[in-house]
Amino acid sequence: xxxxxxxxxxxxxxxxLGRLATVQPGGTLQVSxxxxxxxxxxxxxxxxxxxxxxxxxxxxxxxxxxVAFVVxxxxxVQPWQVRCLEIRGRGEAIDPKVEDASGSPSHLDGxxxxxxxxxxxxxxxxxxAPEPHLLKPNNRDVATA
Amino acid sequence: xxxxxxxxxxxxxxxxLGRLATVQPGGTLQVSxxxxxxxxxxxxxxxxxxxxxxxxxxxxxxxxxxVAFVVxxxxxVQPWQVRCLEIRGRGEAIDPKVEDASGSPSHLDGxxxxxxxxxxxxxxxxxxAPEPHLLKPNNRDVATA
Numbered sequence: 001x002x003x004x005x006x007x008x009x010x011x012x013x014x015x016x017l018g019r020l021a022t023v024q025p026g027g028t029l030q031v032s033x034x035x036x037x038x039x040x041x042x043x044x045x046x047x048x049x050x051x052x053x054x055x056x057x058x059x060x061x062x063x064x065x066x067v068a069f070v071v072x073x074x075x076x077v078q079p080w081q082v083r084c085l086e087i088r089g090r091g092e093a094i095d096p097k098v099e100d101a102s103g104s105p106s107h108l109d110g111x112x113x114x115x116x117x118x119x120x121x122x123x124x125x126x127x128x129a130p131e132p133h134l135l136k137p138n139n140r141d142v143a144t145a
Numbered sequence: 146x147x148x149x150x151x152x153x154x155x156x157x158x159x160x161x162l163g164r165l166a167t168v169q170p171g172g173t174l175q176v177s178x179x180x181x182x183x184x185x186x187x188x189x190x191x192x193x194x195x196x197x198x199x200x201x202x203x204x205x206x207x208x209x210x211x212v213a214f215v216v217x218x219x220x221x222v223q224p225w226q227v228r229c230l231e232i233r234g235r236g237e238a239i240d241p242k243v244e245d246a247s248g249s250p251s252h253l254d255g256x257x258x259x260x261x262x263x264x265x266x267x268x269x270x271x272x273x274a275p276e277p278h279l280l281k282p283n284n285r286d287v288a289t290a
Contacts, residue, residue, distance in 0.1 A: 016222070019215055021166035021176040029213035031166040031176060033229055050278055068174035070164055077161070084178055119173075 002043055003117050003142035007126045008085055011071070012038050012045075018071040020047060020113065022060035022091065032057050034113075036069075045069060045087060045115040053095045053111035061113050067091035069115055083125050089118035117142050147188055148262050148287035152271045153230055156216070157183050157190075163216040165192060165258065167205035167236070177202050179258075181214075190214060190232060190260040198240045198256035206258050212236035214260055228270050234263035262287050 002009065021031045034047045034057075047069075052058050061067060072084040095111040122138040129135045147154065166176045179192045179202075192214075197203050206212060217229040240256040267283040274280045 016219060017217065017227070019164040019176055019217075021164075021174045021213065023168075023174065027211060028233055029166045029168065029174070029211050030233065031164055031213040031215045031231060033215060033217040033227055066172060066174050068166065068176040070176045070178060072162065072164075072178040074161060082162070082178055086176060088173055088175065 002040070003120060004038070004085075005122075005126055005138075008120075008122055009038060011083060011085060011125050012036075015071045015073060018045070018047070018069050020057060020091075020115075021068040021070075022057050023064045023066055024056070024060055025063060030057060030060060036071075039114070042114070043117070045117070047113040047115065048110060052113070053097070058093050058095075058111060058113060061091035062093035065090045065092065067113070067115055079131070081124065084121070084123040085125060086121035087115060087117045087119075088121070090116045092116065147185070148265060149183070149230075150267075150271055150283075153265075153267060154183060156228060156230060156270050157181075160216045160218060163190070163192070163214050165202060165236075165260075166213040166215075167202050168209045168211055169201070169205055170208060175202060175205060181216075184259070187259070188262070190262070192258040192260065193255060197258070198242070203238050203240075203256060203258060206236040207238035210235045210237065212258070212260055224276070226269065229266070229268040230270060231266035232260060232262045232264075233266070235261045237261065 017033045018036045019031055020034045024030050034049055036045050036047045039046045068088045070086040075081050092114040094114055119141050124135050162178045163181045164176055165179045169175050179194055181190050181192045184191045213233045215231040220226050237259040239259055264286050269280050
C-alpha cells in the first residue's frame with residue numbers, strides 16, 4: 001500500500017529530476033538536482049547519482065537524516081500552472097560497498113540516498129481547477145517505512 | 146559588481162522556477178518550487194509567490210534565515226547533461242505592508258523572500274565538456290550583500 005496516489009506515482013514516473021534538500025554540518029542547507037525513482041517494494045524514493053558516495057549530500061544524510069525532496073513541473077505557462085509533490089522525511093545513506101550480505105538489494109550497483117516519506121505535500125496532481133488558486137493542497141502525514 | 150558571472154545571469158533569466166529550501170520550526174526541512182528573479186540593484190535573488198506572506202516558507206525564513214536555492218535544467222538527455230546553479234545564504238522575509246517608509250522599494254507589490262548569496266555552486270553553465278564528469282564545478286564564497 002503506497003503512501004502515494006496513483007496519479008502521484010504516474011507524475012513521479014514522468015519526471016527526470018527532483019531536488020533534494022539536506023542539512024550540512026554547521027546547519028547550513030544544501031539543495032541539489034538529483035535523479036531518482038520510486039521504489040515500489042519499500043515505498044521509498046531512491047536517489048542515485050554520479051559519485052554519490054563521495055558527494056556532500058550523501059555525507060550530509062549520513063550525518064543528519066532530515067531531508068526534503070520535491071518534484072515539480074509547469075504543464076502550462078498561460079495560464080500559469082505548477083504541479084508539485086514534496087516529500088519530507090528521513091534519508092538513509094546506503095553504500096553497498098560497506099553493507100553486509102543482509103544489506104541492500106543486489107540490484108543496487110552504487111550508493112543511494114533512500115528517502116522514507118513522513119509527510120507528503122501534493123499540489124495540482126490529483127485534481128485540476130480553472131484557476132491555480134482554487135486548487136487545494138493534499139497534505140498528509142504518512143506511515144514511515 | 147555581481148556575485149554571478151554573465152553566463153550565470155543569462156541562465157537565471159531563462160528559467161521560470163527555482164527550488165527554495167528552508168528550515169521549519171523543529172528542524173525539519175521544506176523545499177518548494179518558486180518563481181524568482183535576480184535583483185541587479187542588490188545582487189540578491191528575490192522570490193515571489195501567491196499568498197507569499199502567509200506561506201509556511203515565508204514564516205520559516207522569518208524565523209530562521211538559513212536558505213538554499215537551486216536553479217537547474219537538463220539541456221540534453223542524450224548525452225545526459227545538467228546545468229545547476231545553487232545559492233546558499235541568508236534569506237530575508239520582507240512584507241511591504243509591515244515595512245516603514247524607508248523599507249522595501251515601491252515596485253514591490255507583495256511579500257518576497259530575498260536571498261543574499263553567501264556561497265555559489267555552479268555546474269555546467271560557464272563551460273561545456275564532451276562528458277559531464279569532465280566538468281569542474283565553480284564553487285566559491287561570495288561577499289554578502
